[in-house]
Amino acid sequence: MLERELLPAYTRGQERPKNPAYFALMTKADKRRKQGKRQEAAACTKEAQRLPTVDPYDPAYRRLHYIRYADDGLLGFVGPKEEAAEITGCRRAVLRETLKLALSQEKTLITHATTGAARFLGSELVTQQVDEKRDQAGHRTLNGHIGLRMPNEVVERKRAQYRRAGKAIPRPELLFNADYTRVTQYQTEYRGLVQYDLLAQTVAWLWRRPWVMQTSLLKTLASQHKASVQPMLQKHRTTIPTPYGSMRCLAVGVEREGHKPLVARCGGISLRRQREALLLDRDPPHGVFRRNELITRLLAGAGELCGATEDCEVHHVRKLADLQQKGRGEKPPWVRVMASRRRKTLVVCRRCHEAIHAGRPPHQRVSA
Numbered sequence: 001m002l003e004r005e006l007l008p009a010y011t012r013g014q015e016r017p018k019n020p021a022y023f024a025l026m027t028k029a030d031k032r033r034k035q036g037k038r039q040e041a042a043a044c045t046k047e048a049q050r051l052p053t054v055d056p057y058d059p060a061y062r063r064l065h066y067i068r069y070a071d072d073g074l075l076g077f078v079g080p081k082e083e084a085a086e087i088t089g090c091r092r093a094v095l096r097e098t099l100k101l102a103l104s105q106e107k108t109l110i111t112h113a114t115t116g117a118a119r120f121l122g123s124e125l126v127t128q129q130v131d132e133k134r135d136q137a138g139h140r141t142l143n144g145h146i147g148l149r150m151p152n153e154v155v156e157r158k159r160a161q162y163r164r165a166g167k168a169i170p171r172p173e174l175l176f177n178a179d180y181t182r183v184t185q186y187q188t189e190y191r192g193l194v195q196y197d198l199l200a201q202t203v204a205w206l207w208r209r210p211w212v213m214q215t216s217l218l219k220t221l222a223s224q225h226k227a228s229v230q231p232m233l234q235k236h237r238t239t240i241p242t243p244y245g246s247m248r249c250l251a252v253g254v255e256r257e258g259h260k261p262l263v264a265r266c267g268g269i270s271l272r273r274q275r276e277a278l279l280l281d282r283d284p285p286h287g288v289f290r291r292n293e294l295i296t297r298l299l300a301g302a303g304e305l306c307g308a309t310e311d312c313e314v315h316h317v318r319k320l321a322d323l324q325q326k327g328r329g330e331k332p333p334w335v336r337v338m339a340s341r342r343r344k345t346l347v348v349c350r351r352c353h354e355a356i357h358a359g360r361p362p363h364q365r366v367s368a
Contacts, residue, residue: 013061016054168215308349
């Protein structure tokens with residue numbers, strides 16, 4: 001219904017007519033400039049650049065755009081608020097009569113995109129209005145363009161997870177993990193948020209979060225090692241090269257005999273906006289995590305099925321319940337090992353890993 005009826009009905013006109021008031025002032029400024037009255041010309045130009053170059057209230061020009069993700073939808077309409085209310089009423093009536101559904105009163109809003117912001121999928125969409133932002137020729141470049149922003153309360157809510165009474169706090173639920181696991185957890189949480197907001201123009205607002213996170217991490221490390229924050233900072237602070245120059249971060253390394261050391265970092269992620277970023281990461285949960293034995297098993301450098309010491313990898317399952325699938329015959333050795341140890345990870349050599357994914361029985365040394 002939306003594409004067949006509403007979009008054609010509320011989309012008309014080729015382009016907006018020019019604003020007579022704007023061009024009258026620009027013509028006046030050009031005449032004053034030719035007469036040598038540069039101050040008057042500059043004043044007329046400055047006054048004109050406070051006005052739009054086209055008529056924003058042209059009744060013959062309408063545009064309606066629509067985007068949907070799952071059950072969330074956003075309509076962008078160029079026109080008066082009364083017609084926007086008509087579109088909302090039509091959608092509500094069609095959903096009620098044809099699908100027996102109702103629009104949410106809390107989420108169904110009509111927002112002026114210049115003075116307010118429309119919420120969609122955790123982000124804010126606005127119509128930008130900045131007369132001071134101009135190109136080399138003096139032309140305004142942002143007015144009327146759609147901007148994607150990160151809500152400020154999202155940043156504050158994320159910071160609050162690491163603060164109490166305005167100060168960074170340690171996380172006692174991570175005290176039983178290895179230093180490598182602690183740093184990896186902090187970096188995963190930070191990278192997930194940055195990755196999700198790389199398309200936003202306000203991604204640089206996140207500069208407030210890494211400082212709080214790193215202070216919280218240092219306090220967590222200090223609590224575990226019975227030390228103060230300053231020695232932990234001097235021990236783990238480092239500088240790494242990035243495509244945007246050198247950046248500071250916190251790093252923890254784990255030496256391995258015969259292999260490259262494992263290195264976990266917290267920080268060192270650029271907060272530059274990327275217009276073509278791919279949103280790959282998910283915001284990880286912030287909660288209590290059990291002690292992680294994966295680092296210890298990786299450091300052992302041997303497969304847990306055949307005992308091979310070369311090309312060790314980690315096989316993952318999504319959840320332990322996947323190991324107890326109904327209808328499966330005799331469980332293969334790797335399933336019995338993971339189920340008996342109640343682990344979702346298993347360190348195996350590459351040969352055994354390929355056999356697991358191919359459905360072949362891997363070489364077995366350890367039994368459940």
